[in-house]
Amino acid sequence: MNLSTTLKLGELEVRRLGFGAMRLTGFRPVADRADAIRVARLAVELGVNFIDTADAYGIGANEELLAEALHPYADDVVIATKIGHTRPSPSEWKPVGRPEYLRQAAELSLRRLKVERLDLLQLHRIDPQVPFQDQLGALAQLQAEGKVRHLGLSEVTIEQLEEARQVIEVVSVQNRYNLTDREHDAVLDHCSEQGIAFVPWLPVALGAHATSSRVLSDIAAELDATPMQVSLAWLLHRSPVMVPIPGTKSADHLRENVEAAQLRLSDDQLKRLAEADRT
Template identity: 80%
Template sequence: MRLTGYRPESNRTQAIQVARRAVELGVTFIDTADAYGIGANEELLAEALHPYAEDLVIATKIGHTRPSPGEWKPVGRPEYLRQAAELSPRRLKIERIDLLQLHRIDPAVPLADQLGALAQLQREGKVRHLGLSEVTVEQLEEARRMIDVVSVQNRYNLTDREHDSVLDHCTQEGIAFIPWLPIANGSHATSALLAEVAAEPGATPAQVSLAWLLHRSPVVVPIPGTKSEAHLTENVAAAQLRLSTDRLARLMSLTGH
């Protein structure tokens, strides 16, 4: 979402370079949505990366609209979901969506109707895998009675652990957990303890935050967003950072656990 924002930003060349550099650095999973830049984000990824590397998975999300910069509205009507799922692959220039996620559950539409639309798309071969976003354990299990859920994307980071129980459940069930806002928009950097822990191995607070997520569970797939090539390089390097038992324990105390 950072590459385009609410409306496509003027520096398109830089955004394309960041996307290309991510793949060069070994990133094999990119998360987008039809609501990011009102489709422009998907178009930008296609311009930057198509034809795609064989091991690159581009996941997208449907069912959440953005009428204004500060306003989000779930829309889960089956006919709308189908239309959205037809438009996304055109913008991405793909025949089949590798991972299609329901961006939000629409409380005004029966869940069975929303998931039924996604399941039909999967049966037709237009979608390979299905995922959910911002769900509770109860909602996840209700959904799994109707579809095969391979991933859950919830807001989660070092200092925002509201969805601990969801992550634990995903770990138990072997479901990928994709934490969005994984470094809390950089607000972690204000923590003296985090800065102290990061300084010891010569890392940055953001790198430690991402490394902590990777240590938290083997099913975690962080998706830090950036429009800066320098931050991208820093984020990717976090995958090589190993945190000692002592450092992990101190970070856990930061969260109150």
């Protein structure tokens, strides 16, 4: 398992350790973005070619920052964005899935990212107030118009995924998942069977693993690694369709995360981690 290990997202090939850009921007844009731009560029320099963002991150500022840092994008760099989840305030998230809203949101993402076609567009959340078929129809129309190359979903059940696949081709599912939060084990296993990329968000539980798991700490000591590196390595071993997207504002933490792709876990270590306490 190393950073050269890749996975196909439709026709796109990505390395299996990505970068989550959310933390590069706050709720509102900040005046000095130099450090965030340096971290985004460093991710690509270190070999990461799958970068996750969303229109709700920084109310569009996150997409704009990535464009400032990386545009024109290298041929192998895949920018995945998401629409359909708004953030009215720092503490509020609200799904909005009206077709006209989703189409407008995609157009704005195209503009902010400075591209004519989005590599991967994911429905950030299903809006329970709007028929799911209508939301899927909006995504399908965007793809038919050539504005989106590939489509994905976020925070879905197996049933919702399969319903969506009757309307669109789904190449990725982005659900919350990490060593101590395996609520979506069944969804992950289904994606593995179907060859659909599984993109876990919160893959290291905001660093809580470093202090919450004795097993993780013990194995980290055995490997001369950090607990977060072992946690990421476990995800990569868990399924061949797994594409973790750890995020950080720190260049040092970014390097630490990328180095996790080099870790080899023994069968005994994998067994101990699989049996570790879960929340």
